[in-house]
Amino acid sequence: MTSSERTHASKFLSLVLRHQPEVIGLRLEPDGWVEVNVLLKALHQHQRPWSREDLEELVHTSDKQRFAFDAERSRIRAQQGHSVAVNLDHPVRNPPEFLYHGTAAQFLDSIRREGLRRGERHHVHLSAETEITLRVGARRGKPVLLTIRAGDMQRAGFTFYLTPNHVWLTDHVPAQYLVFPDVS
Ligand code: HQG
Numbered sequence: 001m002t003s004s005e006r007t008h009a010s011k012f013l014s015l016v017l018r019h020q021p022e023v024i025g026l027r028l029e030p031d032g033w034v035e036v037n038v039l040l041k042a043l044h045q046h047q048r049p050w051s052r053e054d055l056e057e058l059v060h061t062s063d064k065q066r067f068a069f070d071a072e073r074s075r076i077r078a079q080q081g082h083s084v085a086v087n088l089d090h091p092v093r094n095p096p097e098f099l100y101h102g103t104a105a106q107f108l109d110s111i112r113r114e115g116l117r118r119g120e121r122h123h124v125h126l127s128a129e130t131e132i133t134l135r136v137g138a139r140r141g142k143p144v145l146l147t148i149r150a151g152d153m154q155r156a157g158f159t160f161y162l163t164p165n166h167v168w169l170t171d172h173v174p175a176q177y178l179v180f181p182d183v184s
Contacts, residue, residue, distance in 0.1 A: 001054060010058055012048070014066060017078040024048075032077035032086035036069070039076060065165035080163045083120045090161035090169060097151035099126040099168050102137030105144050112180070116146070116173035123161070123169035126150070147179040 001009060016039075021028050024042040028034055036055065043050050055076065059067045068079050080088065101116060101124070116124045126148055127133045137143035153173070154160060161169040 001057060006058060006061060009048075009050070009054070010062055010066065013058060014078060014081070017067065017076070018082045019084060021084065028077070028084060028086060029075075030087055032082065032088055033070060033075040034077065036074055036076050068164065079165050080123075080125070080167055080169065082122055086122075088163075090163050092159055093162040093168075095126075095150035095154055095160040095168055096128055097149075099128055099148040099150040100130050100133040101126050101146045101148060101173070102133035102135065103144050103146060104137050104139075104141030106141050108144060108180070111146070111178070112175055115175040115178065116148075118171065123171060124173055126168040126170065126173075128166065128168065144181060146181075148173055149177045149179065153177050 016024055016026060017028070017032070017034070021034070024046040026034055026039065026042050036052065040050060040052065040055065059069060059076070066078055066081070067076055069076050077086075077088075080090070082088075103111060103116075118124050125136075127136075130145055134143045134145055137145065150160065150168070153170070158170055163169065
C-alpha cells in the first residue's frame with residue numbers, strides 16, 4: 001500500500017474496530033476483539049479485498065499503535081478510542097505528577113466550566129508528553145496545551161489507566177485540576 005492508501009485504510013479500520021463494526025456486518029467481542037479471518041472476509045464482502053499482510057502492515061505502521069493482535073495473532077482489536085461498549089481491561093496505574101491534553105482554543109470556555117469531558121469516547125485521553133498532545137489539539141483549531149495535576153487527582157481518589165501505547169485514560173478531569181496557559 002502507498003502511504004496515503006494506508007492512512008485511508010487505517011481510518012476505515014478505526015471506524016470498524018472502534019465505532020461502527022456493523023458497517024461491514026461485524027460484531028466485536030465484549031473486550032473488543034474480532035477474529036482476523038472473520039474481519040478479512042467481511043472486508044472482502046464490502047469492497048475491501050485486503051490480505052492478511054495488508055492488515056499486518058497497518059498494525060505495524062500505525063504511528064500511534066492504534067491496533068493490536070492477540071498473543072496467538074488470531075484476533076485483532078483497537079487499543080483504545082472506542083465509542084461502542086467494550087471492556088479493555090487496561091491496568092490501573094499511578095500517573096506522573098503532570099499529564100497533558102491538547103485541545104483547541106474554541107473549547108476553552110467550555111472546558112473552564114466543565115473540565116475535560118470524554119465526549120463520544122469512553123475516557124478522556126491524556127499524555128505524558130507535550131509534543132503529541134499539541135498535534136492532537138491542532139486537529140480541531142488553534143492548539144492549546146493543558147496541564148493536568150494528575151498526581152493531585154490520583155491522591156484525591158481518581159483512577160487512571162495506562163494503555164499499551166502509552167495513552168493515559170481517566171473518566172473526567174474537573175476544571176480545578178487543570179492548569180490553563182496564560183493567555184493575557
Ligand atoms: C474537547 C487521537 C468542550 C477535547 C489522539 C477534544 C488522542 C471539550 C475534543 C485521541 C471538553 C474531543 C483522543 C469540554 C474535552 N468542552 N470541549 N468540556 N472536554 N473537550 O477526538 O483527546 O487518532 O474525542 O479537548 O491521539 O482530541 O483517534 O478526543 O478536542 O489520543 O488514534 O473535545 O484521538 O488518537 O475530541 O483525542 P476527541 P482527543 P486517534
